[in-house]
Amino acid sequence: MQVLKLETPAVNPYLAVILAVVATAFSSIFTKLAFAPPNVIAFYRLAFTVLLLTPLALNSSGRRELRQIPGRDLAMATLAGAFLALHFAVWIASLQYTSVASSTVLVTMQPLFVVTGGFFFFKEKIPLRGLAGGAAALSGSVIIGLGDFQAGGQALWGDILAFSGAFMVALYILIGRSLRSRLSLFPYVFLVYGTSAFFLLLINLASRTPLFPYPVMDWVWFLALAVVPTIFGHTVFNWALRYVKAAVVSVSILGEPVGATLMAYFIFKEVPGPLQITGGLAIIAGLYIFITASRGK
Known part of the structure; x- marks a missing residue:
């Protein structure tokens, strides 16, 4: 794949990424509040998102772009x-x-795959200071999970599922990094969300x-999942992929466990221990170092 040229947008993409992290932190909370089966929750989350974005994706310019998308790009968006x-x-x-803490921590381990893929496919190099910050944020995620992981049984199966989710979302981010250099935001997410x-x-x-x-409340949570973590979370991440490295988006998502853990405390009474607090502080510090170093580069 060719090296992508980073553009300068009118809106600060680094600030947008941070706001998107806050939005995605609501994802696990809304999901756990719903009683529907997991795949039903996921389906309605994406279906409602597609319905809400349809007017923006299928305007005159959007329809024209969708008709002109090359077959290879269409196949990659489907993937x-x-x-x-x-x-x-x-x-x-x-x-x-x-x-919530264990699941969110493991699913946000995807920088391990994204940073590696970004280097090999897009030649995206991260400054040494940025790598140190990313390592600190990743370590913070591990620290959060150490106080929460349970050995064996159902908890172990849940951990395996969450970590496999990290691999899947990493592939999604890497493909988006490539396609967003050629496709506009709303036609791209319309294709991807619709396919999903x-x-x-x-x-x-x-x-x-x-x-x-x-x-009735399940339908409220389905809609909330579409609006907050998907449109204001995932869609903003997809917008930012046109302007910043895939690693910046990927590592920034490590901030999600901090917000999710805090909200889980107030809503589900899942009390964070000293390890969770220490890990959260490490994530915040690491993200600050990583984003400022990457931006400077």
Whole structure:
């Protein structure tokens, strides 16, 4: 793949990434509040997102761009949607077996794959100071999980699901880094989210999981998942991928466990211990070092 030229947008992409991290922190909370099966939650999250973005994606310029997308880019966008669907399916399932902190920490280990892929595919080099900050943030995630991981049984299965979700989302981010250099934001996310919703629908139909009825509040959480962590989270990340390195987006997502753990304390009474607090501080410090170093580069 060719080396991508970083552009200078009107909006500060680093600030946008930070705000997107705050939005994604609500993801595990809204998901755990819903009673529907994991794959149903994932499907409606993406389906509602597609419906909300349709007017922006299918305006005159959007329709023209969608008609002109090369077959190879269309195939890659479909593949990104498939990886996103698998990510949501396994990660949401993990919340049924392990705690919010453990699940969120493991699923945000994807920088291990993204930084490696960014170097090999896009020749994206990170300054030494940035790598040190990324390592500190990653260590903070591990520290948070150490006080929460449980050995064996259902918790271990939940941990495996969450970590596999990290691999899937890393592939999704790397493909997006390539395609966003050529495709506009809303046509791109319309394709990816639409494909992802379609795959999740097939998964639900194949497993004979009923798509309705569910409690009224479940539909509220489905819509909240579409608006907050998907549109203001994932979509902003996809916007930023055109302007910053994939590693910047990937490592920034490590801030999600901090917000998720804090909200889990107030909502689910999942009390963070000294390790969680220490890890959270390490993540914040590491993210500051990584983002400022990458921005300076």
